[in-house]
Amino acid sequence: MNNKEKLVTAGLCTTALISLVILFIVVGYIFVNGIGAISLEFLLESPYRFEQGGIFPQIIGSLCLVCVCLFFAVPLGVASAIYLAEYAPDNRLTSSVRFFVECLAGIPSIVIGLFGLIFLVYYLGFGISMLSGGLALGVMILPWTVRASEEAIKTVPQAYREASLALGATKLQTIRSVVLKSAYPGIITGVLLGMGKALGETAVVLLTAGSGLESFLPRSVFDPVGSLPVYVYMLATQGHTSAAFAATFGASLVLIALFLSISVFALVLRNRYIKRLTGGRRS
Amino acid sequence: MKGRLAEKIIEKLLFICALSSILIVFFIIAFILKEGFPALTLGGDFIAGMTWRPSRNQFGILPIVISTFIVGIGALAIAAAIGIPAAIYLAELSPEWFRNIIKPSIEMLVGIPSIVLGFFGLMVLVVFIRDTIGGYGECILAGWIILSIMTLPHVISISEDSIRAVPEAYKEASLGLGATHLQTIRRVILPHARSGILASLVLGMGNAIGETMAVLMVIGNPNIPWIPTGVLEPVRVLTSTIVIEISYAVWGSIHQHALFALGVVLFIIVALLNAITTAIIRKSVRRSGSR
Numbered sequence: 001m002n003n004k005e006k007l008v009t010a011g012l013c014t015t016a017l018i019s020l021v022i023l024f025i026v027v028g029y030i031f032v033n034g035i036g037a038i039s040l041e042f043l044l045e046s047p048y049r050f051e052q053g054g055i056f057p058q059i060i061g062s063l064c065l066v067c068v069c070l071f072f073a074v075p076l077g078v079a080s081a082i083y084l085a086e087y088a089p090d091n092r093l094t095s096s097v098r099f100f101v102e103c104l105a106g107i108p109s110i111v112i113g114l115f116g117l118i119f120l121v122y123y124l125g126f127g128i129s130m131l132s133g134g135l136a137l138g139v140m141i142l143p144w145t146v147r148a149s150e151e152a153i154k155t156v157p158q159a160y161r162e163a164s165l166a167l168g169a170t171k172l173q174t175i176r177s178v179v180l181k182s183a184y185p186g187i188i189t190g191v192l193l194g195m196g197k198a199l200g201e202t203a204v205v206l207l208t209a210g211s212g213l214e215s216f217l218p219r220s221v222f223d224p225v226g227s228l229p230v231y232v233y234m235l236a237t238q239g240h241t242s243a244a245f246a247a248t249f250g251a252s253l254v255l256i257a258l259f260l261s262i263s264v265f266a267l268v269l270r271n272r273y274i275k276r277l278t279g280g281r282r283s
Numbered sequence: 284m285k286g287r288l289a290e291k292i293i294e295k296l297l298f299i300c301a302l303s304s305i306l307i308v309f310f311i312i313a314f315i316l317k318e319g320f321p322a323l324t325l326g327g328d329f330i331a332g333m334t335w336r337p338s339r340n341q342f343g344i345l346p347i348v349i350s351t352f353i354v355g356i357g358a359l360a361i362a363a364a365i366g367i368p369a370a371i372y373l374a375e376l377s378p379e380w381f382r383n384i385i386k387p388s389i390e391m392l393v394g395i396p397s398i399v400l401g402f403f404g405l406m407v408l409v410v411f412i413r414d415t416i417g418g419y420g421e422c423i424l425a426g427w428i429i430l431s432i433m434t435l436p437h438v439i440s441i442s443e444d445s446i447r448a449v450p451e452a453y454k455e456a457s458l459g460l461g462a463t464h465l466q467t468i469r470r471v472i473l474p475h476a477r478s479g480i481l482a483s484l485v486l487g488m489g490n491a492i493g494e495t496m497a498v499l500m501v502i503g504n505p506n507i508p509w510i511p512t513g514v515l516e517p518v519r520v521l522t523s524t525i526v527i528e529i530s531y532a533v534w535g536s537i538h539q540h541a542l543f544a545l546g547v548v549l550f551i552i553v554a555l556l557n558a559i560t561t562a563i564i565r566k567s568v569r570r571s572g573s574r
Contacts, residue, residue, distance in 0.1 A: 005463060005464075005465050008465055009372075009376055009465070011368070012368045012369070012371055012372035012376060013372055013376070013377070013381075015365050015366075015368040015369040015372065016368075016369040016372040016373055016377065016381075016385055017385070018365050018369065018435075019369065019385065019388060019389050019435055019436065019439065020384065020385055020388045022392065022432055022435075023388045023391055023392050023395070026395060026399070026400060026403050027395075029403060029406075029407065030399060030402075030403065033406075075300075076300050076303055079296070079297050079300035079301070080300045080301040080303065080304065082297055083294075083297035083298055083300065083301040084301055087294055087297060087298070088301070096305065097301050097302065097304060097305060100304045100305040101304045102557070102561075103304075103308050103554070103557070104304050104307060104308050106489060106553060106554065106557040107308075107311065107493075107550065107553070108492075108493025108494075108495070108522065108549055108550070108553055109493070109495060110493070110495045110522045110525055110526065110546070110549070111311065111315060111493075111546050111549060111550050112311070114318075114525065114529075114542075114543060114546045115310070115311045115314055115315060117529070118314050118315070118318050118543070119310060123314070139307055139311075142303075142304065142307070143304065146304065170286065170290060171290065172289075172290045172293055172294075193394070196394050197394065199396070200394065200395070200396025200397065200398065200399070201396075202396070202397065202398040202495070202496040203495040203496055203522070203526055206526065207526075207529060229396055229398045229496075232398050232399065232402060233398055233496065236398075236401075236402045236405060236500065237500070245406075248402060252398075252399045252402055255396055255398075255399060256395070256396070256399055259394060259395070259396060260391065263390070263391055263394055267387055267390070
């Protein structure tokens with residue numbers, strides 16, 4: 001390898017490093033500036049007078065929204081995936097289902113937010129509430145759940161199914177006790193990644209779930225809820241005091257910490273799963 | 284017999300679940316169109332109008348659409364300039380351990396909540412631009428940089444996949460003829476991966492245009508948008524206009540309908556970009572399948 005080639009290789013390597021560097025800078029910056037704002041009071045109190053107090057209702061609100069979202073998207077997504085992977089005949093209807101799943105994945109989140117606002121909040125009369133927000137988030141992550149579950153179901157070796165069928169199990173029994181049992185780590189990974197996406201989503205929640213500064217905990221699914229991303233948005237765009245910025249950094253740090261722990265968990269789970277499927281060999 | 288029936292019923296239920304995606308997409312299109320319709324009927328005043336001034340009932344979206352494309356294309360250019368070489372390195376030259384560090388970090392970068400990235404941009408990037416280059420700080424340039432960070436992971440992943448999909452035999456033939464690895468990459472691998480890389484760029488463009496929060500925080504959003512003449516000017520894009528104005532638009536007014544119509548326009552642009560991506564991928568699959 002001559003010098004010119006070495007130089008080119010080094011240049012290419014640098015570009016590959018850039019994304020790692022950006023990740024470190026962003027996370028590091030938020031961590032350094034946010035850690036000072038984190039205290040037990042900040043995590044366990046309600047906000048008052050805009051930037052004062054803590055973010056307890058926002059943390060709980062975000063988790064509630066994600067729960068409603070998963071409650072909607074996971075059963076529907078996994079059921080669609082089972083149909084697509086195990087039953088679907090190779091015809092036009094099946095391919096159009098696939099096409100529409102891709103379509104849904106491509107719709108910008110703000111458009112899903114508008115849909116949530118007009119359909120869930122006004123047309124169905126759910127109001128600005130946890131239910132509307134959660135369902136709209138569910139619509140957003142549905143295609144990801146379908147895709148991830150279908151991939152996971154498809155990686156289950158055909159021999160497992162045949163063995164089960166040969167032992168006299170019906171197709172449904174095979175799916176329930178063989179296919180899903182082998183595919184569930186993959187499905188959970190997909191669900192976790194969708195969860196991270198739902199947790200950080202702002203536009204959808206802003207339009208459907210609440211103004212972000214709620215100082216109370218929701219008592220039912222029809223109550224508006226505050227959430228971390230909307231809280232960050234409100235304070236970052238409308239707060240001008242240093243206390244507001246400190247609270248914004250604190251809330252961003254909590255949001256990033258929640259998100260990173262979910263993603264790391266998902267990645268670890270997936271690596272284990274891949275190892276098990278390939279018998280320790282990396283493909 | 285009873286078990287059979289149960290199996291049939293469950294199969295039908297699964298089928299209905301699978302249809303839900305189709306139903307949801309139709310509902311989204313129908314409701315957004317219905318709400319946006321009164322503004323869309325303004326026709327030329329809406330699509331080609333130069334002034335967006337809700338207080339005077341002027342809803343011309345042309346400056347917003349043009350700004351959206353300027354911001355999207357610039358961000359994509361930056362993402363491509365960094366992402367394609369990075370994908371080449373990761374797919375062809377990188378040692379295994381390096382890949383194992385970079386790949387997860389790229390996946391994390393995809394998921395960093397966009398609002399956090401936007402806040403980072405507001406606190407760091409905007410201040411930096413204002414202090415060193417000038418202007419308000421909140422400008423097209425800041426939008427480009429933040430959006431390219433968000434688009435970069437998509438460009439890298441898809442380009443890398445398409446570089447890896449180039450048959451090993453081509454590579455070996457070229458190396459066997461005495462070409463160096465870099466020559467092989469440039470003359471054999473890249474031409475073959477071209478359509479996949481192109482697809483990643485078009486898809487990245489769709490993502491960039493549909494992105495909302497991060498870009499909203501750094502581009503300034505002037506009250507009356509104009510067609511920008513320099514990269515240090517603040518602009519407004521489709522997504523940011525919707526988010527900012529939906530909270531104070533009077534419900535049922537033409538203003539509210541116009542915001543939904545912006546949603547329709549956004550939907551159409553992104554759907555077109557996605558359709559182009561699908562066409563590119565399908566074409567390349569057919570080409571490699573015919574061999």
